[in-house]
Amino acid sequence: MKWMSGMLVLLITFVTACSSSSTNTAKNSEAEKGMKKDPEVVSKPIDPYGPFDKTVTISIAQQLPPGDAMLPPGNTVEDNVMTRFYEKSLNIKFNREWNAVTGEPYDQKVMLAIASRKIPDAMKVNEEQLRTMVKAGLLEDITDVYNKYASPNIKRLHNDLAGGKALKTATFDNKLYGIPNISIEGDAVTVLFLRKDWLDKLKLPEPTTMDDITKIAKAFIDNKMGGEGTIGLTGPNTPELANEKGNRTHGFDPVFSSYRSFPRHWVKDDAGKVTYGSIQSQTKDALAVLRKMYADGIIDKEFFLRKDPNELFLSGKNGMFFGPWWMAWTSLANGFKTDPNQVWKAYAAPVDKSGKFVTHLQAVSREYLVIRKGYEHPEALVKGVNLKIGIDRQAKEVPQALADQYKNEIKTTSISNTLDIFRVVTDDINAVTNRRNALLGAMNKTVDPASLDGEIAPMYNILSKYIDDTTVLKYYPKVIGDGFTMSDMAGPLAYIVGGAPMAKGYEGVQSLLYIPTETMKSRWANLSKLENETFLKIIIGEAPLDSFDSFVTEWRKLGGDTIIKEVEDMIKK
Structure with missing residues (x-):
């Protein structure tokens, strides 16, 4: 690891010194081309989950899952159920510039890409890498694109629930340079x-x-x-x-x-x-x-x-x-x-x-999806994140046809989420307490069960039918006898019993x-x-x-x- 640390120190100096090189001229020229939008496309109402009229191609750095956790039969890294889903749903295709196993191998390649100033259109980076790339002028300012294309669900998670904390970690000189993940605060307690x-x-x-x-x-x-x-x-x-x-x-x-x-x-x-x-x-x-x-x-x-x-x-x-x-x-x-x-x-x-x-507590954000400066369609990355996070969070605003398509084509396979470039794990920062309150509210008839989000609605069904004590975690044989799993039984009680200490308040x-x-x-x-x-x-x-x-x-x-x-x-x- 020492050589990696030393390399990153050299990279910061090297890429900063090169930021005014001829490469920037080429990138600026490309950015100017990207500004020449089709008036007809621009004038259309923005659908955060809608497909592009013409196929958009994104070059990416592909993270690979560790060990033997690879692909279902008949799938490859370049062509699999996940890539085909995004092509059908959003009309987005991917070109992989390089692959690396997630963790140290991937980080090494990120550092080499920064040094060469040859980065793909989109890639995932950590906070240190993000700062280096911003300083080197390698990334697209996505402030306006985010404001225009981010879905209501994404904005609610980032702004209403997280109070802008995650976005702040990706903002430099009032410009947003990446889409951050949001860690659940309760996971650190x-x-x-x-x-x-x-x-x-x-x-x-x-x-x-x-x-x-x-x-x-x-x-x-x-x-x-x-x-x-x-x-x-x-x-x-x-x-x-x-x-x-x-x-x-x-x-x-x-x-x-x-x-x-x-x-x-x-x-x-x-x-x-x-x-x-x-x-x-x-x-x-x-x-x-x-x-x-x-x-x-x-x-x-x-x-x-x-x-x-x-x-x-x-x-x-x-x-x-x-x-x-x-x-x-x-x-x-x-x-x-x-x-x-x-x-x-x-x-x-x-x-x-x-x-x-x-x-x-823990860091609010640890991972960022960033976009190369000058890439013509930064909105494609935002729409991809809209769809992935919307499906993961079972947001009701996601068109049902897309949610069903994802469930039928991807959820039924063993494909690893690591292969999804749009997966920037994002949740309600106060998910534990908020979901606990919602479940208890539904149990106490103060919350409409129909308003429960997709993750906890099935939990409520188990709670209301089987659970007679929400103060402790114990075994309910009837739950298992009716064909549910231990996890099905313990899931709702984890929120209610495991989350109880946080509901009483704490100093973080x-x-x-x-x-x-x-x-x-x-x-x-x-x-x-x-x-x-x-x-x-x-x-x-x-x-x-x-x-x-x-x-x-x-x-x-x-x-x-x-x-x-x-x-x-x-x-x-």
Whole structure:
């Protein structure tokens, strides 16, 4: 990865220096041609889901799914059910300039394309790549095109629901240079899942504080609620004990947050100065608590060695773990196969000393669909995104014929969504709470079930017919007996039970920056290794608590202070 980081530094310098080259002259000439629109086409009312009168061709960079997840029989990367769908529905054809497996191989090719200034008409990039391309003058300003062609559904998601936060990340000098994804905020919130049946059997009060969690976990262990070897609290099986990306399972993030510590985040200290969350003094306080819990046997003694911590609650050995709301939908649902009598509940715990539930958040956007400067039909990309996101979100404004066509021709196959250039994963930023409220409103007769969106309407049908308790996640054999799956049963309860802690309100803390600075590109691997090893050793007792102070000194000396200054400079821009 070091050579990639170094290359990107060189690319920024190279492409910026070349921005006034003869290539730009050619691009400008092409842009002028693109401005000569057919008056008849321009004068037509704009249909965000309508096909073009004449075939529009887009050259793209094609991401490929990893591993063996490829194509259904009779399909190729160049010609498949997905490409044929967009050709029939929008009259759009694709030319692939190059393919690469998603992740590092794809990022390498993006960097080479930037260096050569030979980018396709459309491609997906991350925030760092977006900034580089904007600085180099490689991208089309799509402000007017977005305003004119974006569907009501897209604008509602970006503006009404996300408050323009995602669009802001793709806007430079008041010009929009890409279509951003929108991450669900609730996916970043890590809550406490607990075996409510065990809690009730022991006649213990529900948890709120860190002390409550410790006492309950000890009671579970002492009373062997999961048999011999009962585990109190699971831990992460990754080097990072907390993270900045969201969708974190089994991490200690809520413990740190309850002390207002935010490892791996860029935050402001009490004096208003930028700092790194992992070196805050309150991080040492949180490590002290985790260290004692581990020493007392509350935390799984082998958490850092386990391949899959889920196995502990799936086997009935564990009754408490931290995770995102959707674990009630997936992992916990599978636990009923082992023990159909288990009952789970989610809690906004632990709270901080003021009684507030605090959590870190994730980046609002991580992926962008960008358009080459001078491309004649930037509106084609917007219309493609309109259709894909409209179908994914089951927006009622999407023509039924198109939704049915997609369902019949694509949903029935095993084709990977990775192959869809228009797929920029976008949802209601507050999807968890809003869908939870809608489901409960329909149950309570305050919301018309007919108004429910396409994702949760089927969930309401299950809720209203089978579910008699919306406060806990438990097994309903009749649901399965009637031919539904565990996921069908757990889906609505994931929103209602897993989403309950968020419905009570929380304080969300966003990192000031989510992309690397120049020094981070060469130093971050070593700094992260130092952090991960120090924190783990402190918790499991292989290093004294005061080694945290030595870590902070070493971190600063190895480039941390320089990085803090770079972060300050970047967030000012």
